[in-house]
Amino acid sequence: MKVADRPAAIAPDTLIGKRIPKMDAPEKASGKTRYIHDINLPGQLHAKILRSARVHARIVRIDTSAARRLPGVHVVLTAADLPDQRPIGVAKDHLPLKRDRVRSQRDEIAAVAADSEEIAEQALRLIKVDYEDLPVVSNALDAIKPDAVLIHPEPHGADGSHLHLKPGVPIAFAGKKDNIAMRFDYAHGDVVQGESQSDVVIEDTFKLHYVTHCCMGVSGVIADFDASGNLLMYSNTQVPFLHKREFAEYLNMDPARIRIVQPPIGGGFGSKLDIYPFEVICVFLARAARRPVKLVFSREEEFLASPTRQPVLLTLRSGCRRDGTLTFRQVHTLHDNGAYTSWGATTPFVMMQTFSSLYRVPHCEYHTTAVYTNNPYAGSFRGYGNLQATFAVEAHMDKLAEAIGMDPLEFRLKNAQVPGEVTGQGMSFKSCGFQDCLKTAAARSDYQRKRRECVAARDKSGPIKRGIGIASMLHVGGGAKIYPSDGCGTILKIDDFAHVTLITGASEIGQGSETVLSQLVCEELGLPISSVTVVNNDTDITPWDVGVHASRTTFIAGNSAIGAAKKAKAKILAAAAKKFECAEGDLTLRGGHIVRAASGEPLIDLARLMRSLHFSDKAELVMTTFYYEPPSQHQDKGFKGDVSAAYAWATQVVEVEVDTDTGIVKMTRVTGAHDVGRVLNRLGIEGQIEGGVVMGQGYALTENLMIEEGRMRNPSFRDYKLVTAPEIPEIDVSFIESMDGEGPQGAKGVGEAPAICIAAATANAIENATGVRIYELPFTPEKVYRALHGSAEKLYWKPWKPE
Amino acid sequence: MSLKHDIAFTLNGVQRKVTVEVGMSALAMLRDVIGLTGTKYGCGEGECGACTIIVDGATLNSCLMFAVDCDGRRVTTIEGLTGDARADALRDAFVAHGAVQCGFCTPGLMVQASHLLAHHPEVDAAAVKRGIEGNLCRCTGYKKIVEAIVSASHVEQGAAR
Numbered sequence: 001m002k003v004a005d006r007p008a009a010i011a012p013d014t015l016i017g018k019r020i021p022k023m024d025a026p027e028k029a030s031g032k033t034r035y036i037h038d039i040n041l042p043g044q045l046h047a048k049i050l051r052s053a054r055v056h057a058r059i060v061r062i063d064t065s066a067a068r069r070l071p072g073v074h075v076v077l078t079a080a081d082l083p084d085q086r087p088i089g090v091a092k093d094h095l096p097l098k099r100d101r102v103r104s105q106r107d108e109i110a111a112v113a114a115d116s117e118e119i120a121e122q123a124l125r126l127i128k129v130d131y132e133d134l135p136v137v138s139n140a141l142d143a144i145k146p147d148a149v150l151i152h153p154e155p156h157g158a159d160g161s162h163l164h165l166k167p168g169v170p171i172a173f174a175g176k177k178d179n180i181a182m183r184f185d186y187a188h189g190d191v192v193q194g195e196s197q198s199d200v201v202i203e204d205t206f207k208l209h210y211v212t213h214c215c216m217g218v219s220g221v222i223a224d225f226d227a228s229g230n231l232l233m234y235s236n237t238q239v240p241f242l243h244k245r246e247f248a249e250y251l252n253m254d255p256a257r258i259r260i261v262q263p264p265i266g267g268g269f270g271s272k273l274d275i276y277p278f279e280v281i282c283v284f285l286a287r288a289a290r291r292p293v294k295l296v297f298s299r300e301e302e303f304l305a306s307p308t309r310q311p312v313l314l315t316l317r318s319g320c321r322r323d324g325t326l327t328f329r330q331v332h333t334l335h336d337n338g339a340y341t342s343w344g345a346t347t348p349f350v351m352m353q354t355f356s357s358l359y360r361v362p363h364c365e366y367h368t369t370a371v372y373t374n375n376p377y378a379g380s381f382r383g384y385g386n387l388q389a390t391f392a393v394e395a396h397m398d399k400l401a402e403a404i405g406m407d408p409l410e411f412r413l414k415n416a417q418v419p420g421e422v423t424g425q426g427m428s429f430k431s432c433g434f435q436d437c438l439k440t441a442a443a444r445s446d447y448q449r450k451r452r453e454c455v456a457a458r459d460k461s462g463p464i465k466r467g468i469g470i471a472s473m474l475h476v477g478g479g480a481k482i483y484p485s486d487g488c489g490t491i492l493k494i495d496d497f498a499h500v501t502l503i504t505g506a507s508e509i510g511q512g513s514e515t516v517l518s519q520l521v522c523e524e525l526g527l528p529i530s531s532v533t534v535v536n537n538d539t540d541i542t543p544w545d546v547g548v549h550a551s552r553t554t555f556i557a558g559n560s561a562i563g564a565a566k567k568a569k570a571k572i573l574a575a576a577a578k579k580f581e582c583a584e585g586d587l588t589l590r591g592g593h594i595v596r597a598a599s600g601e602p603l604i605d606l607a608r609l610m611r612s613l614h615f616s617d618k619a620e621l622v623m624t625t626f627y628y629e630p631p632s633q634h635q636d637k638g639f640k641g642d643v644s645a646a647y648a649w650a651t652q653v654v655e656v657e658v659d660t661d662t663g664i665v666k667m668t669r670v671t672g673a674h675d676v677g678r679v680l681n682r683l684g685i686e687g688q689i690e691g692g693v694v695m696g697q698g699y700a701l702t703e704n705l706m707i708e709e710g711r712m713r714n715p716s717f718r719d720y721k722l723v724t725a726p727e728i729p730e731i732d733v734s735f736i737e738s739m740d741g742e743g744p745q746g747a748k749g750v751g752e753a754p755a756i757c758i759a760a761a762t763a764n765a766i767e768n769a770t771g772v773r774i775y776e777l778p779f780t781p782e783k784v785y786r787a788l789h790g791s792a793e794k795l796y797w798k799p800w801k802p803e
Numbered sequence: 804m805s806l807k808h809d810i811a812f813t814l815n816g817v818q819r820k821v822t823v824e825v826g827m828s829a830l831a832m833l834r835d836v837i838g839l840t841g842t843k844y845g846c847g848e849g850e851c852g853a854c855t856i857i858v859d860g861a862t863l864n865s866c867l868m869f870a871v872d873c874d875g876r877r878v879t880t881i882e883g884l885t886g887d888a889r890a891d892a893l894r895d896a897f898v899a900h901g902a903v904q905c906g907f908c909t910p911g912l913m914v915q916a917s918h919l920l921a922h923h924p925e926v927d928a929a930a931v932k933r934g935i936e937g938n939l940c941r942c943t944g945y946k947k948i949v950e951a952i953v954s955a956s957h958v959e960q961g962a963a964r
Contacts, residue, residue: 028906031841510905694944
């Protein structure tokens with residue numbers, strides 16, 4: 001800004017709560033953004049993976065000789081070529097390239113690097129694999145039977161005897177004597193006592209299905225070793241710093257020699273939190289070929305070899321008193337882990353929070369068993385188990401209210417958490433707008449009146465029945481301390497032209513983090529958003545961050561960015577105070593100037609001040625760093641602890657039309673009220689909520705990854721139905737600004753929240769419309785028709801946990 | 804052995820001659836032979852719309868079209884929308900209305916929307932939803948995309964009056 005432009009006074013202004021367009025949107029809307037698919041390195045080879053033709057089988061022989069002879073093929077790898085492969089995954093239970101056994105349809109058997117994708121595909125067709133089929137375990141209930149076929153049997157010696165390996169040897173080598181992958185047992189209070197104090201007790205089984213992320217950009221990776229053996233990876237990961245360390249372990253490398261660059265990502269939603277075999281395999285190929293190797297999935301492969309949301313069988317027993325006080329909850333769940341363990345198995349961390357702490361429950365018990373099967377393996381997916389848990393809890397909130405003759409909204413309000421509460425699980429709700437969420441969503445949707453009218457209209461003639469349903473959610477909104485650190489670092493520099501470079505550990509995955517972080521920095525420095533460049537995608541440049549997950553980026557990286565900006569501001573004001581011979585407290589930054597705080601009188605534009613600092617006898621550049629670690633706790637061994645620095649709340653009301661002649665459910669309107677702490681970027685937060693609502697709609701109504709005998713029946717967008725534009729409901733979003741004391745400008749995380757209660761509210765709406773409750777997702781026309789017309793059997797799973 | 808074929812067509816207003824394999828899709832030609840990567844591969848079977856292009860005034864999924872069938876036609880891709888007033892208004896509207904998140908579906912939607920507005924200058928939300936039903940988006944829930952396209956149509960009508 002030129003001095004001549006300097007106004008007489010600059011009034012205070014704020015960016016907070018404004019509608020700020022995403023900084024990367026112009027490039028994206030022009031087709032100029034280079035995703036991993038658009039990047040090609042000189043000398044690059046193309047890789048393809050041969051996957052299992054069988055669901056469960058012993059690999060008898062692999063013959064790659066013809067593939068190796070094909071012109072244009074540079075490298076063919078099988079497990080035999082990689083004797084030093086290390087097990088990957090959350091439970092270290094599989095090798096990237098499978099050795100002697102395949103356990104699911106996606107299993108990786110061989111990989112090829114060739115001059116082109118076509119040659120690599122041709123080479124795959126030349127690889128001969130002889131299998132010996134094994135019995136398929138395709139149902140979690142079968143996997144826990146005493147005589148079940150083992151998915152990871154303990155290895156035997158040549159004489160058939162058990163090889164008793166040392167404790168601590170990974171499951172990939174030592175196997176398991178049963179199919180139990182993971183267990184979670186949690187309790188607070190005494191459910192027996194709670195049940196004895198109940199006037200009403202109900203028990204139901206719920207069944208949640210497979211869905212998958214369907215990122216519009218398919219998965220891909222490029223690996224390239226330099227002449228000194230340093231590895232450069234172009235990766236879609238959401239957790240670059242964790243991956244650096246893990247890749248080093250899998251590759252037996254020094255982590256310091258691995259650099260991860262993240263090109264813009266075509267959607268994440270939790271799918272890119274784990275390391276998958278294709279990524280390690282691509283690095284192996286690059287190492288063997290001594291050339292850059294690029295591996296990109298086809299859409300079919302994306303379906304077959306990506307993680308899913310964890311399918312769950314769940315029996316919930318709940319009680320309350322006649323006055324509407326909840327007394328207890330007892331939960332047993334069985335999770336189909338699939339053949340291997342990824343983050344999906346750990347979703348109980350989040351599920352148990354909903355059971356124990358969404359409403360005040362004095363006595364709660366929660367048991368999960370995740371079991372190995374030959375099905376696809378589940379990963380983390382937006383909401384992380386919370387959709388499944390909320391589906392069950394909110395069905396019971398309606399059913400209990402009905403059983404005692406109380407209005408469902410009143411019943412919820414009576415049991416909803418309030419600020420200051422510390423729950424049985426140890427979560428401390430410092431800011432909590434839950435009651436306001438309930439009241440606002442109910443009022444804006446006219447929930448109580450419509451609900452009564454829909455019940456009254458059930459018996460009217462005509463096939464279309466209308467219904468309205470309510471559901472709420474609790475989710476971490478201030479990070480989640482599940483790793484040794486939940487922090488994020490920032491490096492900030494302000495150049496001679498008052499341009500800010502914000503170097504942050506936090507990755508942008510389309511959610512708008514670079515815009516919101518820039519906004520927070522500009523708010524401190526009194527600059528327009530256009531004066532920031534964000535660097536956030538290169539582990540050799542950016543400071544450490546734990547990754548994009550748990551709705552944590554705005555809160556954690558935001559606080560980190562604010563910390564760095566505040567330090568820069570203090571430096572600038574100190575220099576200005578000296579120059580203008582006044583107290584630092586009398587000055588502030590506004591509109592690109594140093595101004596007198598009281599009058600707004602501009603003293604000097606920031607760029608000039610920066611240059612005067614730089615080109616002086618005590619030459620100085622303004623560069624600051626800040627590291628933010630939230631004041632949260634790790635859970636203890638009983639899963640108790642205040643794991644997040646803040647918690648987010650939301651209520652969503654869903655309205656439906658059910659065609660009782662066809663079973664088709666149309667979602668007509670969604671009214672949401674979200675306690676987001678404070679709205680930072682109104683445009684961004686609306687978009688994230690609307691997207692989450694429609695993702696929740698897909699989970700409730702249309703999306704269904706069909707797995708039969710371990711085989712995926714619909715690995716394509718033709719048969720896996722994402723919601724399309726004409727099907728979306730009207731969406732009305734309200735924000736409850738509870739101004740969290742620890743949050744950046746009062747904000748809390750919101751990324752996962754909007755997807756969480758849609759299916760639960762839809763179930764309640766269908767019940768309101770028809771009087772029929774459906775316990776199983778998704779609400780496809782066939783399922784709804786069967787439920788309405790009496791040919792559906794009531795599902796029941798007798799609670800079970802391993803001794 | 805793959806057969807090759809020489810074709811000539813108008814790409815974004817400029818005459819192009821290209822040699823392509825006969826089995827190659829228009830999408831692969833645009834991305835891998837010509838090097839215009841704005842057109843995206845999302846599914847390869849015409850279900851997601853990320854590869855939408857305009858050929859002789861009609862939008863289609865370039866993954867389902869053979870490259871050789873571009874011969875003699877007029878092809879417009881996202882890169883060809885630059886500088887066009889309608890496209891500029893649309894792009895500004897996509898940005899201002901928050902219609903872009905991960906952005907992977909955005910070029911296909913931009914092309915689809917510009918075609919929609921070219922043929923139906925006065926659109927309401929219902930018509931826009933129909934017009935983009937062949938384009939999948941996983942991030943936005945479509946609401947802001949629809950709002951952006953409707954607002955761009957208003958800009959254009961306003962300008963015309």
